[in-house]
Amino acid sequence: MGVKCKACSAIVLILLLLGSMWLYGSLDHHLGTCLKMYIPKNKAVSLNRVNSSEEGEAPLKVCPGQRFKVANLLAYLKSAPVSTNDVLLKPYLASWDELIKFMEALGPMVGIISQEIESKTTVIRDLAQKHEKEAEKRMKNKKRVTMGRDTGIVIPHKRSSNSSKMNHKLSDSTSGYISIRSMIKWEMKNGLVDFQKYTISGCRTLLRLHRALLWLQSFLQELGKDAPEGGHLGRPSDLCKETYQRTLAKHHTWWVRRAAELAFLAMPERPYFYQLVCVETQEEAAVVLDRVVRAIGEVYERTEVALDEHKMLDLP
Template sequence: MALQNNEKFDIKIVYDKFEAALHEEDDIHLQFYLESFEELNKFFTLMGTVFGFVSKDLKAKMDILNEFLKDSNKSENFITVKKMIEYEKQNELLNKKGYTSGSRTLLRLHRGLDFIQLFLKKLGDLRDEESTSSACREAYDQTLAKHHPFVIRNGAKVAIYTLPTREILLKKVCGELDNIQKAMNLLPETLEVTAVVHTRIEKLYTVHDLHRLP
């Protein structure tokens, strides 16, 4: 995920797109979800090579889902998360050989979102002079580590150990002090809507018994 030199993370995009993604009472609009996730992934890209193991994997998953949305023959079945799951279940596509399942792909992003929202929450609770590595390690251990093999877990823990203080990290990701302040002010509301999005997807995968997709 290549970024321009002056490009920074904009938490308002995350908030606005996740808010727009809320569809009906229990569904998620996939296009808005992906647009929000694109900005969240920018956060990790701006952190540098430390989070290459996360950002590259998430970008690959987003690309797969975006291709479904661009395909005029399939896009109507992928407008929302619920539609996608029902379409793939009814047509027995979840485990079809040679087919890349959108539901399986989204599950990987969903796990990534679990990690991202927990890390951002912990980041918001830190003081500027405190290191972000412990918060990140705790968030990783509670989420993505459960799904990563030993080699990736080890590499991640080594990389996380090198993370800087909150002040330095936020400057690198958000840029100017004014932008950092705006991001921190909007963080609680962003975490709220992110939690709603996460809960809706969690429930859909529970209802359809898809959490154990290989």
């Protein structure tokens, strides 16, 4: 009994350590671990089609009692791209909300890491909310002064010692956190991004999410591939490890890479993933995952171009 307790304590300490490293090292310490767990198999009760006008697209099934819904993920991903080269932040972050549910569905070990991912989406949302409140306050103050001038009366309002500087920052853009490019432009113009040292900014946080998104896209793409002629479908744990090595591993320390590769051994088998996307066969899974991978690819490429144009792919 004493040995078992010590083993359990060691596992808990390792998980807490990995969670801490993830938090303070950002998403570039993404381990992507997975844990086997039992979920009763449910039959689909309804069918939804996202962008059904696209030729050859298969209907997406919705399973009851499941928080993660691939139809919702696809809908958010499809609504994120705007104009020809930008991405709206709200649907982008909503896509991450759904991906977090996907990771949480894989078990408590992944839940620890998904919480750190969620903390990154919270950073951007908090910055956007703060910017919006400051912009609203500035507009109200401007309106008060304008009304006072119209009546010949100047209505004073309190200003903090740095209010002049803040108003100057707000004057250059009222849509700072509407899209990825508007966020980059606003934070660059207002000196919120440091290329030499760590700072809390939407751009730096976006880069960590961006790197994790590439890993998830690569992993889902491999899961959707058919078995080679005369061969067998790859094990999810192997695919997870291989895609990790191609993507996130280069941003991690040696210790984190070794810990990640050990964690992948707990990856569920394929039938579990079929349940998550509400399909029953590899052929059905391939169709659904292909749609998701292509939608992620569109968002990823636009984000990559925007970050690269501003030399932000290596922010500390």
